[in-house]
Amino acid sequence: MQSSKFAAAGALLAALLFGLPVSAAPRNVIIFVADGLRSHSVTPETAPALAAVRRDGVDFANSHSLYPTVTTPNSSAIATGHLLADTGDFGNNIFVDKPFPPPFGSALAGIEDDDMQAQMNGRYEGNYLGEMTLLQAARAKGFATAAIGKHGPTALQDVTSRDGLGTIEIDDDTGGRDGGHGIPLRPEITAALKAAGLENLPPDRGLNAGGGAYNMPGPLVANVEQQNWLVGVATKVLLPRFKAEGKPFVLVFWSRDPDGTQHNEGDSLNELTPGINGPTSKAAIRNASNDLQALRDSLKALGLEDNTDIVVTADHGFSTMSRQSPGSAAAKFAYRDVKPGFLPQGFLDIDMARALKLPLNDAAGFLIRPEKGSYPKRGSLLGRDPKHPQIAIAPNGGTNLIYLPGLNAKTLAPKVVRFLTGQDYVGAIFVNDALGDISGALPMSKIGLIGSARTPQPSIVVSFKSWSTGCADPEMCGVEIADSGQQQGQGIHGSFGRQDTHNFMAAIGPDFKTGFVDPAPVSNADWAHTLAHILGLELKPRGHALGRVMTEALTDGGAAPEFHAVTVRSEPAANGFITVLNAQEAGGETYFDAAGMPGRTLGLKP
Numbered sequence: 129m130q131s132s133k134f135a136a137a138g139a140l141l142a143a144l145l146f147g148l149p150v151s152a153a154p155r156n157v158i159i160f161v162a163d164g165l166r167s168h169s170v171t172p173e174t175a176p177a178l179a180a181v182r183r184d185g186v187d188f189a190n191s192h193s194l195y196p197t198v199t200t201p202n203s204s205a206i207a208t209g210h211l212l213a214d215t216g217d218f219g220n221n222i223f224v225d226k227p228f229p230p231p232f233g234s235a236l237a238g239i240e241d242d243d244m245q246a247q248m249n250g251r252y253e254g255n256y257l258g259e260m261t262l263l264q265a266a267r268a269k270g271f272a273t274a275a276i277g278k279h280g281p282t283a284l285q286d287v288t289s290r291d292g293l294g295t296i297e298i299d300d301d302t303g304g305r306d307g308g309h310g311i312p313l314r315p316e317i318t319a320a321l322k323a324a325g326l327e328n329l330p331p332d333r334g335l336n337a338g339g340g341a342y343n344m345p346g347p348l349v350a351n352v353e354q355q356n357w358l359v360g361v362a363t364k365v366l367l368p369r370f371k372a373e374g375k376p377f378v379l380v381f382w383s384r385d386p387d388g389t390q391h392n393e394g395d396s397l398n399e400l401t402p403g404i405n406g407p408t409s410k411a412a413i414r415n416a417s418n419d420l421q422a423l424r425d426s427l428k429a430l431g432l433e434d435n436t437d438i439v440v441t442a443d444h445g446f447s448t449m450s451r452q453s454p455g456s457a458a459a460k461f462a463y464r465d466v467k468p469g470f471l472p473q474g475f476l477d478i479d480m481a482r483a484l485k486l487p488l489n490d491a492a493g494f495l496i497r498p499e500k501g502s503y504p505k506r507g508s509l510l511g512r513d514p515k516h517p518q519i520a521i522a523p524n525g526g527t528n529l530i531y532l533p534g535l536n537a538k539t540l541a542p543k544v545v546r547f548l549t550g551q552d553y554v555g556a557i558f559v560n561d562a563l564g565d566i567s568g569a570l571p572m573s574k575i576g577l578i579g580s581a582r583t584p585q586p587s588i589v590v591s592f593k594s595w596s597t598g599c600a601d602p603e604m605c606g607v608e609i610a611d612s613g614q615q616q617g618q619g620i621h622g623s624f625g626r627q628d629t630h631n632f633m634a635a636i637g638p639d640f641k642t643g644f645v646d647p648a649p650v651s652n653a654d655w656a657h658t659l660a661h662i663l664g665l666e667l668k669p670r671g672h673a674l675g676r677v678m679t680e681a682l683t684d685g686g687a688a689p690e691f692h693a694v695t696v697r698s699e700p701a702a703n704g705f706i707t708v709l710n711a712q713e714a715g716g717e718t719y720f721d722a723a724g725m726p727g728r729t730l731g732l733k734p
């Protein structure tokens with residue numbers, strides 16, 4: 129009783145200090161991100177805590193990951209409320225014109241990394257996203273803020289706060305654990321970890337790390353131990369600290385599971401079934417669910433439950449990976465660590481370099497000769513001089529970002545698109561509006577990729593083919609071709625199939641309706657606006673590609689907005705290739721369901 133009185137007094141004081149309405153104590157918010165959680169993979173059996181939030185609170189059944197369906201683009205949308213058009217976070221791997229200094233050393237930047245994000249801020253006006261984040265706005269209003277979990281997307285939640293003094297940022301790279309420098313930890317937090325009986329550094333992933341090889345299955349365990357430590361930090365250190373401070377708080381918890389485990393699982397080596405529906409992936413979903421339950425239990429024990437909204441989202445959905453494509457020339461060479469006849473990483477790069485008769489260099493600028501058994505692993509730079517490539521390719525799983533940085537981009541683009549329309553693994557093609565209309569492709573502006581981005585815009589975006597293995601719910605057995613290190617049968621994402629765009633979204637708490645299924649389309653760009661509305665924060669947008677407030681989900685909101693489906697079709701290419709886009713319009717926003725060539729894209733209605 130005593131402690132809840134103090135909390136109320138603290139809330140009142142905070143309300144007076146920060147100009148919030150005194151009538152209601154400022155809310156607290158927990159944003160729980162279950163990385164790579166498919167909407168339909170949550171059941172009361174596999175994930176009781178996740179299912180309970182969806183059942184008892186708001187079920188966002190018509191939810192959307194932003195395309196490309198990979199982590200940092202969606203993290204940027206969750207953080208800022210903007211589409212990628214504005215945040216410029218077009219993929220986990222992007223081309224940045226000029227190399228960063230060592231140890232990065234390439235113009236192809238992997239931005240799912242704390243240290244790289246600092247480099248990016250240094251190059252792009254102090255904030256490469258170009259937009260204020262929800263945590264930054266909350267911090268400015270006197271909220272306590274913390275982001276904890278998987279490194280990369282976690283630090284991105286308050287992208288300009290990198291000294292450890294603003295938002296408390298703790299991830300699996302804290303203390304340089306994962307090879308970087310991480311975000312520094314305040315001495316008082318280190319002391320609090322010790323006092324709580326926690327190790328001062330996160331444990332590594334142990335047996336969950338590593339993905340095996342083409343002849344060796346990956347792990348059969350979820351990322352339990354590492355996430356237990358992170359949950360311990362949240363429940364034994366951060367939440368009690370917030371309570372003691374008497375300040376309202378916003379806490380982001382980014383669960384690496386099920387993503388990391390679905391990528392690595394050893395349930396299905398070289399086979400498409402069970403793929404990511406085996407026992408190891410199910411254990412990872414349960415792991416995320418258990419972590420959410422631990423946070424809810426802690427809120428309850430601390431008396432914070434009644435004044436805390438919990439939103440649960442996933443950055444993207446997931447697929448099982450296929451490495452087979454009969455038409456690819458790249459699959460016909462022999463590689464030391466690739467199953468004979470299967471696609472190597474960089475297969476599109478290899479095929480394109482041959483078709484366009486351009487030298488192929490890897491991300492570091494070394495010449496790649498597939499006929500001698502080499503292939504590019506982190507993207508490619510095509511052309512005679514890798515320092516000034518004609519084409520740069522940034523792999524993002526089920527999507528490749530293609531950049532044409534030379535002066536001949538306008539003459540080269542139609543040749544690249546013609547090549548792409550002839551490949552059996554290509555699902556959808558989008559071309560930068562600045563390069564004009566090209567048959568077979570849709571303009572990038574149609575999918576929210578043209579805006580105020582500070583980073584270089586891709587010239588061409590390619591989604592790979594996806595399909596289902598034929599189970600009752602196609603979204604639950606999606607398969608896709610992808611350019612990444614996973615083996616066939618392991619998990620991947622990034623494509624424009626509905627199995628990748630249909631992420632899990634749900635919310636519960638004093639501001640959310642109860643037992644409500646929201647029929648309207650929503651996306652990861654809507655969270656920041658909805659939460660800013662609840663918390664009375666101002667986000668001060670710079671760009672115009674914004675999400676909306678999901679008012680229909682709120683207790684003080686009305687009915688769901690009108691929404692309707694739209695389909696956009698490209699002109700057919702000479703060989704008949706066509707890109708079709710299924711979208712929905714609601715509340716002035718457009719939501720992207722699926723896009724691609726009919727028959728090559730899961731969930732696409734032609």
Ligand SMILES: [Zn+2]
Pocket residue numbers: 164199387388391621
């Ligand atoms: Zn992933």
